[in-house]
Amino acid sequence: MSLTQNYKLNVIQWYPGHIAKAEKNLKEQLKRVDVVLEVRDARIPLATHHPQIDEWVGSKTRLLILNRLDMISPQVRSLWVDYFKRQGEVVYSTNAQHGQGVPAVLKAAQAAGVELNQRRRDRGMLPRPVRAVVIGFPNVGKSALINRLLGKRVVESAARPGVTRQLRWVRISDQLELLDAPGVIPLKLEDQEAALKLAICDDIGEASYDNQLVAAELVNVLNYLQDVATELLPKKPLESRYQLDSSPHTGEAYLHLLAEHRYKGDVERAARQLLTDYRKCLLGEIPLELPPN
Structure with a gap:
């Protein structure tokens, strides 16, 4: 194996200390939780699925939320909804920044509480607010979702991973209490292809x-998707944006050409600009994953 290949394989490893600590606390708190809201990035719903979440959630009610619905086309969204439906999952699509789809999430979380309190009454216990937790990778929009559920800004959210450091309970109404948990990420990013997608999406x-x-x-990835799913992507997004066609080139070659073409040969600047343009949706609504057949 060449050095470059080896470097590429070990390209992404990120596990800050606060995440290790948060994960330990989260597992403790999960015992007290009734409903889990799992937030994923709609552009990469598979890469933003934490491999241990099924084990953590166990038999609790889980709501699967695909956030950033504004970053993929309605057509791609319905493909994912169908895919998850076949897996027995109901999907809630949200754009937490603007509040789209959030009322449906609130309603579903409260509905879980009705069931819970019916069981409590049957056992002669008093009703209590349903306890929900929002779980997901860093920067997938958890804090923005909580602020929308609350109807006010109580949780700091920022366009960078790792802002939420502490676990804390936030009371949403008489029926619902919410645990805001820091983003959790697997201890080892085994799947480097998924890790690269997390990096591209700034998650x-x-x-x-x-x-x-x-x-x-x-x-x-864009070249590949242009070949296999032309009808689901904007037409030649890179050429439209930079007047430079990517299809005949590898990613690395294209980056160097783009640097020459627009940034006086500064490859790092070309790389940063490309990533920023993708993250701001300036290349169009582009998913990096499509449902497996």
Whole structure:
């Protein structure tokens, strides 16, 4: 194996200390929780699924939320909804920044509480608010969702991973209490393809990756999707944006050409610009994953 291949394989590893601690606390708190709201990034619903979440949730009610619905087309969204339906999951699509889809999530969480309190009454116990937790990778929009559920800004949210550090309970209404948990990420990112997608979508700390490698991978993924799912993507997004066609080139070659073409040969600047344009949806509504057949 060449050095570059080896470097690429070990490209992304990110596990800050506060996440390890948060995960331990979260497992403790989960014992007290009735409903789990699992938030994923609609552009990469598989890569933002924490492998241990099924084990943590056990038999509790789980609501699957695909956030950032504004970043994928309605057509791609309905493909994912159908895919998860076949897996026996109901999907809630949200754009937490603007509040789209949030009332349906609130209603579903409260409905779980009705069931819970019926069981409590049957056992001669008093009703109590349903306890829900919002879980997901860093920066997938958990804090924005909580603020929308509350109808006011109580949780700091920012466009960078790792802002939420503490676990804390937030009371939403007489019926619902919510635990705001820091983003949790697997101890080891075994799947480097998924890790690269997390980096492209800015769902992982910037210190863990090389911009040029990640931007080159974005070009490779876009070229691949153009070939296999032309009808689901904007037409030639990179050519439309930069007047430079990516289809004949590898991601790495394209990045160097783009640097020459627009940024006086500055490859790092070209890489950063490409990633920023993708993250701001300036290349169009582009998913990085499509449902497996």
